Amino acid sequence: xxxxxxxxxxxxxxxxxxxxxxxxxxxxxxxxxxxxxxxxxxxxxxxxxxxxxxxxxxxxxxxxxxxxxxxxxxxxxxxxxxxxxxxxxxxxxxxxxxxxxxxxxxxxxxxxxxxxx
Amino acid sequence: xxxxxxxxxxxxxxxxxxxxxxxxxxxxxxxxxxxxxxxxxxxxxxxxxxxxxxxxxxxxxxxxxxxxxxxxxxxxxxxxxxxxxxxxxxxxxxxxxxxxxxxxxxxxxxxxxxxx
Numbered sequence: 001x002x003x004x005x006x007x008x009x010x011x012x013x014x015x016x017x018x019x020x021x022x023x024x025x026x027x028x029x030x031x032x033x034x035x036x037x038x039x040x041x042x043x044x045x046x047x048x049x050x051x052x053x054x055x056x057x058x059x060x061x062x063x064x065x066x067x068x069x070x071x072x073x074x075x076x077x078x079x080x081x082x083x084x085x086x087x088x089x090x091x092x093x094x095x096x097x098x099x100x101x102x103x104x105x106x107x108x109x110x111x112x113x114x115x116x117x
Numbered sequence: 118x119x120x121x122x123x124x125x126x127x128x129x130x131x132x133x134x135x136x137x138x139x140x141x142x143x144x145x146x147x148x149x150x151x152x153x154x155x156x157x158x159x160x161x162x163x164x165x166x167x168x169x170x171x172x173x174x175x176x177x178x179x180x181x182x183x184x185x186x187x188x189x190x191x192x193x194x195x196x197x198x199x200x201x202x203x204x205x206x207x208x209x210x211x212x213x214x215x216x217x218x219x220x221x222x223x224x225x226x227x228x229x230x231x232x233x
Contacts, residue, residue, distance in 0.1 A: 004159075033218030045160075045207060045224035052218055091159065095218050104150075104175055105222055107159035 003027065004092050004108035011113050013082045020067070021077040021111045023092030032096045034075040035105065036066070039089040048090075051075055082115045089113075119143055121225035123208050129231045130198045138193040138228050140208030148211045149191035150175075150222060151183060153204040160207060166191055198232045205229050 005024045013019040025034065036048040051059045051066045059066040067076040079086055089112050093105040121142045130136060142149065147168050152160040162175030166185040180202060182194045191210075195202060206228045213220040 031218055033220075035221065037224075042226075043205065043229075044226045045209075047221055047223060050219070050221060093160075095220070097218065104162040104165070105160070107161075109157055109159050 002108075003106045004094055006092055006108035006111050008111045009109075011111055013079075013113065013115055015084060015115055015117050016081055018078060018080045019082055019113065021079070021090050021092075021113065023075045023077065023108060025073050025075060025092075025094050027073075027094065027096050029096040032094055034066070034068070035093045035095070036064070036075075036077045037091045037093065038086075039091065039110070040085075041088070045091070049077070079113075084115050084117060087113060087115045121208055121210055121223055123206075123225040123228050125228060126226065127229050129233065130195075131233050132199060134198050135194065135196050136198065137195075138206055138208075138230075139190070140192065140225060141190045142208075142210040142223075142225075143189065144210060144212070144223065145188070146210035146212050146223075147188070148213060148220070149185065150209040150211075151181075151191070151193045152207045152209065153177065154207060154227075155204050163193065163206075195230075198230075200232045203230060203232045 032053045034051045038046045049061045049064045051068045063080045065078045089110045091110045092108045124139045150165040151163040154160045164183040166172045169188045184192045208225040209222040211220045211222045
């Protein structure tokens with residue numbers, strides 16, 4: 001079973017509007033971290049935002065926020081006031097375990113976001 | 118502060134040739150990682166190093182070797198390249214030696230490798 005599922009291969013949004021990119025995860029570990037990365041066409045992976053499983057509040061970083069619904073095992077990325085530069089692939093990733101936990105990030109397959117002028 | 122750097126950016130090999138991908142970080146991070154990215158597959162971990170002098174296999178280690186030369190540098194070697202190793206390779210680093218869930222990985226710009 002996939003640990004990270006991103007069901008939207010592609011999304012379109014108008015400039016200045018908000019957009020939500022979906023991510024669901026599968027883990028039985030009570031301790032885990034969720035990450036979002038942006039990959040523009042130039043290819044680099046840029047860290048955007050982090051949410052821990054024990055965090056009480058949803059994470060926010062500038063125009064990025066994470067809609068964390070623990071019971072539903074979802075960690076959707078919300079981008080407010082979209083800009084043309086937001087056009088990119090977006091990856092959700094998870095790291096399980098705390099003390100002696102997992103060395104790896106497990107990535108979803110990504111969502112391609114296109115921002116239209 | 119360059120972060121994580123990788124060389125080369127592009128490489129074309131013939132089947133059976135060998136090469137080494139170089140990675141360096143200047144953030145004084147303890148852990149370093151090598152991933153490969155294939156279309157529709159996300160990123161998959163090849164090898165990682167929790168600290169200088171240690172390396173361990175990840176999810177897809179076959180056909181690769183690694184060396185943690187010092188705290189800054191972590192290289193990936195393909196001894197006999199195969200077309201199945203055509204991919205984009207990313208190096209990453211993170212601060213911790215233990216794999217806490219809060220430990221963020223920072224990525225290099227990637228190396229696009231084609232094996233003919």
